[in-house]
Amino acid sequence: MTDFGDVINAVGDLGPFQKWLVLMLSLANFLTAFPMFGQLFMVLDVPHHCKTSWIYAISPNLTEEQQLNLTIPRNTQGSYEECLMYAPVNWDIDSVIEYGLNVTKKCQEGWVYSAEQNPTLVTQFDLVCDRKELNDISQSIYMLGLLLGAVRKSLSQLAVQSQQDNLAWGLQSVLMSLGTEWVGVPYRSHAVIVTHCCFSIGQMVLAGLAYGVHNWRLLQIAGSAPVFCLFFYIWVLPESARWLMTKEKVKEAKKLLQKAASVNRRTISPELLDQLTPEKKVKSGNILDLFLKKRLRKVTLVMAYVWFVNSLVYYGLSLNVGSFGLDIYLTQLVFGAVEIPARFGCIFLLQWFGRKKCQGFFLLLGGAMCLIITRIPKDLPVVVTTLAVIGKFAIAASFSISYVYSAELFPTIIRQTGVGLCSMSSRVGGIISPLISLLDKYHPAIPMAIFGSTPVIAGILCFLLPETRDKELQDHTEETKESQREMWHMGRSQGVLAAAIKRLPS
Known part of the structure; x- marks a missing residue:
């Protein structure tokens, strides 16, 4: 039986067929940027205050400024409170003006927004004050929908997947596997990372689209x-x-290989194709193999946690793009732009330093930036945003590396299952991420402390994984007979050498 890598070399490591495939995968990643982050620009904070029309029953001739001065308290910055009002009273207007009101309560009649404010989800559904938390909860519900599309499905199964966001993100594990398994070893990381760069470009385009389209329905x-x-x-x-x-569908596989070779203007010899036969008596991989086999169990647990942390911190920073103190459109543009060198640079870093070191380093760097942010005052928005950008840079790079690294760690027969499980873990991180932001009402530093500590732990765990740089993909969960025979001969040679050393005169 010939090695599958030899066949890919005959087809072409990165010919027109693979380039067309990468282009299609890149388009998919470009389009998924909006479903992920479009909501950020539909729920922007808008100036508001409690509706206090009760005062007009006492004195209908009050100006708006007089009404606000009498019925809305001011905060420590001197502006009107957005979520508090003075409790209504049955006094006459002269008594209200002379004695003033002291008892405050939450808004009872709703809220008033600026007349110049364009309609948004916030103004239409009053997503302010106590209802503001619904923004984060809705984002978690959205992430829960993505979880349903995380497990790898065949392309025919995706036909019945009607929800557009699940269709987009349900393709992710399939697309990553395709990009990895059709491309030769020298260009494996290139294919995955180029598609990720297109996702970053999509984020930049989203910033411009949201800046130009203020109507939330048209933007959607x-x-x-x-x-x-x-x-x-x-x-x-x-x-x-x-x-x-691996599924013993030999005719279908050969037909696809011949088609790819034709597109690449290559010819595969019939002898080479005839040697391409599945190994006999090899059990099909299943999800239990990920946990029952010692090597795979370690890989699965560590990589699942890495994906979880990547998603947790990536979306934790991305979904809080408007809370760092600078213009949200500019910050979103920078957040998208910084990912391009982060992801593209991984192509070279992975080849120079290997997968394990790069994965661990960027996780540690991203975690360190988030931990430093907890010590920076919020009245220094430029410093906070700069640290957040560096953190986003590191986590984006880590995310891209995890796609490449996971595809190489899991055997082909169970790769899509393994990556699908990691993707599910990632979606769990995405579900939890918006909810962690709600903890800032207990202490502003709690969310960033969580976003900082978890990747540090993941970065340390990465050094327990094997290195996969310049290694051919493993197809089965069991070692091949050739590998086992080599290990047996190596052990025997070491035993002979040790015996010979003992016989040497002291």
């Missing part, structure tokens, strides 16, 4: 409609020939 339509194009990927994207071989 403009950002979401193109995502439906991903439905046609069911008929466009090829299946993985490597995966088909």
Whole structure:
């Protein structure tokens, strides 16, 4: 049986077929930026105050300024409180003016927004004050929807997946596996990371789109409609020939390989294809193998936690883009732009330093930045935003590395299951991330402390993993007979050498 890597070399490591495939995957990642972060610009904070029309029953001729002065308390900065009002009284207006009101309570009749304010989700559904938490809760519910699409499905199964966001993100593990398994070893990381750079470009385009379209309904339509194009990927994207071989679908795999070779203007010799046969008596991989086999158990637990932390911190920073003190559109643009060198630089860093060191370093760097933010006063928004940008840089790089690293750590026969499990862990992190932001009402430093400590732990755990740089993908959960034979001969040689040393005169 020939090695599958030899066949990919014959087809072409990165020919027109693979470039077309990477282009399609890049388009998918570009389009998914809006469903992920579009809501940020639909629930922007807007100036508001309690509705206090009760005062007009006492004195209908009051100006707006007089009404606010009499019925709304001021905060320590001297501006009107947004969520408090003076309790209504049955006094006459002269008594109210002379003695003033002292008892405050939460808004009872709703809120008043600026007349110049364009309609938003916040103004339409009063997502302010105590109802403001619904923003974070709704984002968690959205992430829960993404969790449903995290497990790898065949492309035919995706046809019945109607929710556009799940369709977009349910493709992720499939797309990553395709990009990894069709490309040769020298360009494996290139394929994955280029598609991730397109996701970053999508975030930058989102900033411009949101800046130009202020009507939240039009913004939703403009950002979401193109995502439906991903439905046609069911008929466009090829299946993985490597995966088909592990499922003993030899004819389908050979047909796809010949098609790829034709597109790449290559020719695969019939002898090479004839040698491409699945190994006999190899059990199909299943999710239990991830935990029952010692090596896979360590890989699964560590990588699942790494994906969880990446998602937790990545979305923790991204979804709080408006809370760092600077213009949200500019910050979103910078957040998207900084990811491009972070992700693209991984192509070279992974080759120079290996997967394990890069994964651990960027997790530690991202965690350190978040921990430092907890010690910076909020009246220094430039410093806070700069640290957040560095943290986003590090976590974005870590996220891209985890895709490449996971695809290389899991064997082909169970790769999509392993990556799907990691993706599920990632979605759990995404679900929890918006809820962690709610903890700032107990202490402002709590969310960033969590976002900082968890990646530090993950970075340390990464050094327990094996290195996969320049190594061919493993196809099965069990070692091949050749590998076992090599290990047996090596052990025997070491035993002979040790015996010979003992016989040497002292």
